[in-house]
Amino acid sequence: MSPKTSPANETMLELSGVHKRFxxxxxxxxxxxxxxxxxxxxxxxxxxxxxTTLFNLIAGNLPVSEGSIHFCGQSIEGQKxxxxxxxxxxxxxxxxxxxxxxxxxxxxMVGRHSRSRSGFFxxxxxxxxxxxxxxxxxxxxxxxxxxxxxxxxADTEATSLAFGQQRAVEMARALALEPxxxxxxxxxxxxxxxxxxxxxxxxxxxxxxxITVLLVEHDMSLVMDISDEIVVLSFGSKLAEDTPANIxxxxxxxxxxxxxxxxx
Ligand SMILES: Nc1ncnc2c1ncn2[C@@H]1O[C@H](COP(=O)(O)OP(=O)(O)OP(=O)(O)O)[C@@H](O)[C@H]1O
Ligand SMILES: [Mg+2]
Numbered sequence: 001m002s003p004k005t006s007p008a009n010e011t012m013l014e015l016s017g018v019h020k021r022f023x024x025x026x027x028x029x030x031x032x033x034x035x036x037x038x039x040x041x042x043x044x045x046x047x048x049x050x051x052t053t054l055f056n057l058i059a060g061n062l063p064v065s066e067g068s069i070h071f072c073g074q075s076i077e078g079q080k081x082x083x084x085x086x087x088x089x090x091x092x093x094x095x096x097x098x099x100x101x102x103x104x105x106x107x108x109m110v111g112r113h114s115r116s117r118s119g120f121f122x123x124x125x126x127x128x129x130x131x132x133x134x135x136x137x138x139x140x141x142x143x144x145x146x147x148x149x150x151x152x153x154a155d156t157e158a159t160s161l162a163f164g165q166q167r168a169v170e171m172a173r174a175l176a177l178e179p180x181x182x183x184x185x186x187x188x189x190x191x192x193x194x195x196x197x198x199x200x201x202x203x204x205x206x207x208x209x210x211i212t213v214l215l216v217e218h219d220m221s222l223v224m225d226i227s228d229e230i231v232v233l234s235f236g237s238k239l240a241e242d243t244p245a246n247i248x249x250x251x252x253x254x255x256x257x258x259x260x261x262x263x264x
Pocket of ligand 2: 052
């Protein structure tokens with residue numbers, strides 16, 4: 001029997017020569033990188049660099065034009081978004097997507113139901129066989145709201161919450177999937193410095209729970225503080241991949257990105 005590779009040496013996500021074309025626009029151009037299991041990796045770059053497009057390719061919302069993406073050693077080619085989610089990948093969106101008419105708790109429970117045995121609709125119909133499961137889902141969802149610091153808002157309609165709180169609900173919903181990998185698209189966008197510090201603490205806490213994180217973020221101090229490694233995209237191409245300390249010293253990166261405006 002061959003010895004098991006330690007988690008630290010394993011790769012959670014691997015992109016190889018990934019391209020995405022929208023008609024004549026080459027939005028992602030030959031991008032390759034790995035996300036090591038248990039790490040926080042950040043994807044940065046100016047507006048329009050292709051970061052969200054890359055997330056859409058990884059999560060299966062868009063097909064790649066060329067190249068391959070492997071999640072937990074398995075190709076995601078041809079897989080539907082819900083199949084990829086069931087494999088253990090969750091995401092939050094740059095533009096918050098919460099359901100109208102649902103409380104914060106219900107929004108999180110929907111995320112949890114999508115991985116439960118009896119499923120969301122059986123849960124909605126309160127079939128007797130699902131009661132026990134429903135109770136467990138409710139309890140776990142409350143725990144996640146508590147982790148995100150918004151347990152007291154569980155019964156408030158999610159879309160009526162303040163922006164930062166809605167982001168917290170989205171994150172709780174993604175965590176409810178019990179993912180192995182979470183993709184966070186600009187989790188600190190629109191937040192003040194206190195809320196941003198809280199997001200930094202949360203992302204570190206998520207990693208400490210054993211969840212690998214791939215993060216898109218414009219807030220450089222947040223990225224530099226919490227990331228193990230950073231990939232820099234520019235006009236769809238990978239410009240650099242390195243540790244935060246080295247990225248901060250990289251002349252090309254400073255020129256195209258960091259030099260422009262530190263908080264862009
Ligand atoms: N579905 C689409 N159809 C056509 N073009 C698209 C589509 N999605 C993205 N694009 C284009 O691809 C390029 C990359 O966009 P993307 O949203 O990935 O950038 P980004 O790095 O996330 O930018 P931002 O920091 O502003 O969020 C842009 O020129 C954008 O207009
Ligand atoms: Mg984007």
